[in-house]
Amino acid sequence: MNRSPASLGGSPAAKVPGETKTRVDSTSSRKRSRSDCASESPIKDQQPAKRRSPRRCNGDREQNCIGIHNGSIAIGKQLGSPKSPRKRLFGPSDQKPKWNPRDPAQMQAAKQALHLATTPANVVCREVEQKKVIDFCKACIQQRKAGSLYVCGCPGTGKTLSIGKVQEHLLVWSKEEDIQSPDILTINCTSLTSTSEIFSKMLVKFRPSSKITKKISPLQHLQKIFSQKGQSSGRMMLIVADEMDYLITKDSSVLHDLFMLTTLPFSRCILIGIANAIDLADRFLPKLESLNCKPVVITFRAYSKDQILKILQQRLMVLGCDDVFQSAALEFCARKVAAASGDIRRALDICRSAIEVLEAELRDPTDKKETEIVSFDHMDIAISKSCKSPLVNIIRSLPQHQQVILCSLVRLFRQHKNSTTLGELNRSYLDICKATQIRPIGMTEFTDMCRALADQGLLELGNSRKDGSKKIKLKVDVSDITFAFKGIRFFQNCLE
Amino acid sequence: MVVEKAPTLLRARLCDPTYVHAAFKSCPQSNYSKLKLLIASSIADAYNNSALLLGPRGSGKIAVVDLVLEDLKAEHPDTISVIRLSGLLHHDDNCAHKEIARQLCLEHQLQFSKMASSDDNSQFMIDMMRECGLAHKSIVFVLDEFDLFAQAYKGKQRLLYSLLDAMQTLTSQAVVIGVSCRLDADQLLEKRVRSRFSHRKLLFVPPSREDIKRLVEYILYLPQDSGLSSLMYRFESIKSLDGELLGHMNILNDTIFNRILDSLLDVDGTVSNLVQFLFRAVSFINLESGLLSLDNFKNAQICNQRQPKTDSLHVCMNKLERKEQDLYNFNSVMKEYKAIHDAYKTSDSYEHSVCLRAFEHLLERELIGFGEYKGRNLSIEFRPVKLLISPRELYLGLKSNSSCPAILQKLLDHESFK
Numbered sequence: 001m002n003r004s005p006a007s008l009g010g011s012p013a014a015k016v017p018g019e020t021k022t023r024v025d026s027t028s029s030r031k032r033s034r035s036d037c038a039s040e041s042p043i044k045d046q047q048p049a050k051r052r053s054p055r056r057c058n059g060d061r062e063q064n065c066i067g068i069h070n071g072s073i074a075i076g077k078q079l080g081s082p083k084s085p086r087k088r089l090f091g092p093s094d095q096k097p098k099w100n101p102r103d104p105a106q107m108q109a110a111k112q113a114l115h116l117a118t119t120p121a122n123v124v125c126r127e128v129e130q131k132k133v134i135d136f137c138k139a140c141i142q143q144r145k146a147g148s149l150y151v152c153g154c155p156g157t158g159k160t161l162s163i164g165k166v167q168e169h170l171l172v173w174s175k176e177e178d179i180q181s182p183d184i185l186t187i188n189c190t191s192l193t194s195t196s197e198i199f200s201k202m203l204v205k206f207r208p209s210s211k212i213t214k215k216i217s218p219l220q221h222l223q224k225i226f227s228q229k230g231q232s233s234g235r236m237m238l239i240v241a242d243e244m245d246y247l248i249t250k251d252s253s254v255l256h257d258l259f260m261l262t263t264l265p266f267s268r269c270i271l272i273g274i275a276n277a278i279d280l281a282d283r284f285l286p287k288l289e290s291l292n293c294k295p296v297v298i299t300f301r302a303y304s305k306d307q308i309l310k311i312l313q314q315r316l317m318v319l320g321c322d323d324v325f326q327s328a329a330l331e332f333c334a335r336k337v338a339a340a341s342g343d344i345r346r347a348l349d350i351c352r353s354a355i356e357v358l359e360a361e362l363r364d365p366t367d368k369k370e371t372e373i374v375s376f377d378h379m380d381i382a383i384s385k386s387c388k389s390p391l392v393n394i395i396r397s398l399p400q401h402q403q404v405i406l407c408s409l410v411r412l413f414r415q416h417k418n419s420t421t422l423g424e425l426n427r428s429y430l431d432i433c434k435a436t437q438i439r440p441i442g443m444t445e446f447t448d449m450c451r452a453l454a455d456q457g458l459l460e461l462g463n464s465r466k467d468g469s470k471k472i473k474l475k476v477d478v479s480d481i482t483f484a485f486k487g488i489r490f491f492q493n494c495l496e
Numbered sequence: 497m498v499v500e501k502a503p504t505l506l507r508a509r510l511c512d513p514t515y516v517h518a519a520f521k522s523c524p525q526s527n528y529s530k531l532k533l534l535i536a537s538s539i540a541d542a543y544n545n546s547a548l549l550l551g552p553r554g555s556g557k558i559a560v561v562d563l564v565l566e567d568l569k570a571e572h573p574d575t576i577s578v579i580r581l582s583g584l585l586h587h588d589d590n591c592a593h594k595e596i597a598r599q600l601c602l603e604h605q606l607q608f609s610k611m612a613s614s615d616d617n618s619q620f621m622i623d624m625m626r627e628c629g630l631a632h633k634s635i636v637f638v639l640d641e642f643d644l645f646a647q648a649y650k651g652k653q654r655l656l657y658s659l660l661d662a663m664q665t666l667t668s669q670a671v672v673i674g675v676s677c678r679l680d681a682d683q684l685l686e687k688r689v690r691s692r693f694s695h696r697k698l699l700f701v702p703p704s705r706e707d708i709k710r711l712v713e714y715i716l717y718l719p720q721d722s723g724l725s726s727l728m729y730r731f732e733s734i735k736s737l738d739g740e741l742l743g744h745m746n747i748l749n750d751t752i753f754n755r756i757l758d759s760l761l762d763v764d765g766t767v768s769n770l771v772q773f774l775f776r777a778v779s780f781i782n783l784e785s786g787l788l789s790l791d792n793f794k795n796a797q798i799c800n801q802r803q804p805k806t807d808s809l810h811v812c813m814n815k816l817e818r819k820e821q822d823l824y825n826f827n828s829v830m831k832e833y834k835a836i837h838d839a840y841k842t843s844d845s846y847e848h849s850v851c852l853r854a855f856e857h858l859l860e861r862e863l864i865g866f867g868e869y870k871g872r873n874l875s876i877e878f879r880p881v882k883l884l885i886s887p888r889e890l891y892l893g894l895k896s897n898s899s900c901p902a903i904l905q906k907l908l909d910h911e912s913f914k
Contacts, residue, residue: 108541115543116692117666155691190657193614243688246652276688341691349694356537364524386695390550394679397701399765441763442856449763456552457643457678475680 099321101358101372110324113315114352116345119161124314125307126162132298133166137270141174141182141236146267148259148293150244150281151274153300156343159274162300163240170238182236182270189246195254198247206237219257226264237269244273245280252284259285263293271295302342308334311344312351329354329379336383346386353382391476394456395484401441402449406458407485407494408432410478422450422461423468432494443467506778509715510771513559514566517767519714520707521563527698531673532564534696538671539568539575539634544663546672546693548642550679551700554768557675560700561638577603577628578636583644589654593617600624600635618658625668635670642674646684653689660692702765708757711767715774756793825880826855 100106112118123130133149140147151159167184174181185205192198199218207225216224241247247255262271273280273295281288281295288294303311309330316324333354337347357378361371371378395406408428412420426446433440441449447467454461462471485491509515520526531547538545549557569576579599586592597617601608604624612620628635637659639645645656663670672693674681682690682697703711760773777793830851 111541112543117544117664155688188661190652190654190661191615191618243657343691345691346695353696360533385697390679390697390699393699394550394701397765399702400762442853444853444856445763452552452764455677457680 097321099319099324099373101355101362106319106321107355107359109319110316111352111355113319114312114348114355116348118315120315120318122314123158123162123165124310125303126158126300129298129300130162130166133163133272134169136296137166137170137238138173140270141170141179144236144268146262146264146269146271148262148271148295149273150295150297151272151300152276152278152280152297154302154342155276156341156345157300157302158344159300160242163272163274167238167240180235182238184238184240186240186242188242190243192246195247195249198241198254198258202237202239222261223264226261226267226269229266235268238272239269240272240274242274244275245277248280248284255284256287259288259293259295263288263291303338303344304342305331305334305338308338308342308344308347312347315348323373325351325354325374325379326376329374329376332376332379333383336387340387350379350382350386353386354378357381391480392484395458395481400438402453403485403491404432404436404438404494405429405446405449405453406481407491409459409472409474410481410495413474413478419462419471419473421468422447422470422472425450425472426468436490436494503778503781506716506781507775510775510778513556513768513771514563516711516715516771517556517559517563519711527700528560528563530698531560532567535564535568535636535671535673536571539572539669542629542632542634542669544668544670545696546660546663546674547696547698548674548676548682548693549698549700550676550681552702552766553677554764554766555700555702556767557700558638558640561673561675565636565638575633576636577633578638579603580638581640581645583639583641586655587644587647590614590617592655593621596621621658622662622668625662625670629667629669632669635668637670637672639672639674642676643678643681643684645674646681646689653686656685656689657692660689664692702761703767705757708761708770711770712774715771716778753793825878826852827878 099110101110129151133151136147136149139145151163153159167186171181171184183206185202187198187201189195189198192201196217196219199222203218203221207221241258244255247258249255259271259273261267262269277283278297278299281297285294312325312330312334330351333347333350337343337350340346351374354374355378358371358374361378395403398406405425408425408431409420411432412424412428426443429446430440450459450461450472453459458474458476460473460475462473464470482495485495517528521528523529527549531549534545534547549561551557565576565578577600579596581592581595586595593614594612594617597612597620598608600606600621625635646653659670659672662668663672678684682693682695685693760769763769830848
């Protein structure tokens with residue numbers, strides 16, 4: 001697992017073994033102030049390991065010289081060459097330093113803080129769901145009973161991350177409570193070459209000594225183990241199947257058998273399935289309901305605007321400086337993303353994009369503005385870059401004849417048709433050319449241009465032996481085309 | 497001879513796409529600069545990134561990627577390994593994993609085993625990504641025909657998912673660049689793959705007229721001091737009636753040249769189309785003087801539109817007219833054409849579509865015309881046509897064309913003396 005072992009908020013501060021040797025001395029000072037937000041920033045943890053690169057031409061190592069906790073003592077990390085002019089030493093002050101975008105180290109730290117790959121120590125806004133999962137697992141472990149759980153939600157809602165944290169928590173908890181910790185197997189079902197491979201993987205993990213014979217399949221072997229008392233070693237097994245919808249086959253037998261394993265009398269496995277579809281359990285596992293052992297469903301809903309804002313702020317807090325983003329900008333981003341999909345990955349990407357816009361602006365020598373933070377305008381540019389479809393720009397930059405072809409299509413489709421043939425389109429095109437007095441091009445070049453438009457995804461060209469009777473469908477909205485041509489009188493006349 | 501080097505040099509330039517696109521290197525708003533910034537910052541700051549390059553075919557997307565990677569490899573030696581996959585060849589996941597493993601082995605001088613299973617290959621890829629991440633080397637994945645990866649096998653985008661998922665961890669350092677000509681390539685991705693793919697898009701639009709002019713100048717420019725000093729490539733000398741040299745005219749500002757360019761770019765504005773046109777023009781270069789003149793460009797344009805089959809069609813039509821058919825259309829001309837070929841067994845019998853195109857060119861040049869206005873709503877093949885030139889002119893034209901097959905001349909003579 002590549003997530004730093006940090007305990008969830010609420011449990012006592014366990015002494016975390018130092019990640020790297022250089023960190024041990026500074027960890028103790030950091031442990032003093034603990035709150036419910038990120039304690040040890042794993043960003044700083046993992047950065048030392050990465051920043052050993054000699055590539056950095058400015059010679060700086062371990063850059064993150066900003067470390068603050070709750071506005072109290074600021075401790076600068078002195079790891080790295082002391083000769084570097086960019087090192088800052090902070091005296092004890094209550095004021096957070098200002099973020100300086102012109103310092104490449106700080107810029108990089110900001111971008112790193114917002115990167116998808118950096119996992120926060122604490123998963124905010126998912127405490128309720130995590131608690132449910134933890135309670136369920138704890139109950140199963142304590143009662144030594146099997147159970148199944150299904151976690152669902154849109155992409156980017158923190159499912160895999162939360163379940164990862166749950167696993168760590170369970171390990172810590174079982175050590176404290178002196179219970180035998182469960183065996184954990186995490187599988188991402190996209191990596192399985194065949195759906196029934198999941199059973200062989202389970203068998204290998206839990207019963208490494210068993211020989212795989214051809215006589216009985218891994219599934220049957222597992223079923224045998226779970227139906228007989230005393231054969232199991234007494235340890236609970238926790239199985240996490242990520243992207244479970246890859247296991248769906250036509251008769252959904254694999255999925256069914258997997259969940260049925262938890263219903264066998266002496267089964268000891270806790271199964272957690274993660275997928276996107278909310279109704280997976282209902283649609284593909286109807287028989288379980290009759291047996292009264294439907295999996296518990298926990299839905300991770302899409303993030304709301306406030307949640308996104310909170311997550312972004314938590315991430316930025318590890319930087320320890322004031323105001324990297326204008327608060328209006330962050331709110332704007334959160335609002336837009338929450339309205340669109342509620343996907344936190346999008347929000348992080350847009351924020352990083354906004355930082356890059358600021359960077360580009362600073363790099364531009366002709367720009368005289370003294371911008372020190374990411375403002376609302378930068379965020380606006382970043383959002384429009386990611387949300388806007390390139391369609392209108394592309395249509396406006398097409399060569400003239402191709403634009404005329406699009407106009408003739410629009411004209412044909414105004415008469416409430418859905419599809420037309422190449423021959424008809426050609427006639428319409430010739431009419432327009434005649435009306436606007438431009439020279440039309442020949443049939444073969446016309447077909448070539450239609451094919452080029454189809455390659456770009458603007459049209460769809462059917463298959464037919466004769467060129468003239470190929471069916472054509474428009475794949476973009478007529479309104480998009482009319483919008484693209486707004487203001488250009490030539491095409492306004494064509495579209496009349 | 498020094499003069500002969502000029503066309504060779506120009507042709508070499510035109511055939512090298514990276515040279516052509518290097519024209520826009522210095523401009524900060526160009527796609528080259530943007531892409532370079534993206535990849536360079538990902539490498540320097542050591543985080544993962546992904547981008548999508550979109551644009552019509554021939555706009556130079558792969559050329560720009562190659563150029564950027566070449567430059568970055570020169571600037572940061574030994575820190576980049578490049579893996580190239582194509583959606584046409586590798587859309588099957590097993591095939592793709594094998595290819596990735598093979599290329600990784602090649603780059604890092606490891607032994608590649610053909611017997612490795614798909615599981616092994618994908619595990620190898622993940623391990624290599626981790627290793628390279630720890631060693632601060634970046635892996636750049638270039639996925640050509642990205643939309644085909646998205647439409648792969650049963651709609652399950654395993655390869656894309658596994659690549660992008662591996663990039664979600666800090667231990668790997670990879671940049672995924674997707675190249676596609678479909679504008680909605682990212683709409684074809686599954687929800688979870690799209691969520692992991694960053695929404696950076698670079699659009700390759702056809703360059704504006706000023707950029708085209710700059711590009712032409714950049715390609716065709718042979719500086720005075722390059723050892724080919726006797727060549728003044730783009731000036732057409734204006735001679736007075738006495739043969740005195742009056743001055744030089746810059747072709748690029750000439751209206752006829754601009755009109756030729758316009759007609760070319762109105763059909764297909766991509767850079768590769770322009771380059772093909774320039775190549776043809778360079779082929780007509782005057783080898784004695786080494787000068788490119790306006791006529792070269794005009795010839796190139798005609799070359800674009802030339803149809804050698806028009807002559808045979810002409811003769812067929814003449815024959816029909818002789819038979820005193822007042823009304824004939826393209827289909828009857830085709831029948832006559834086929835009859836001639838069957839009778840005389842000539843080697844160049846062409847297909848219907850080719851003849852149709854030749855027919856249209858004849859219409860354009862106004863050597864034939866539509867007969868009546870009655871058949872206006874019919875397609876070209878059924879409308880009645882007639883010859884607009886006299887047989888005598890046709891005869892002269894055929895005679896002056898040296899590459900005209902003898903059979904046509906014979907037929908014409910035969911007819912005219914009947």
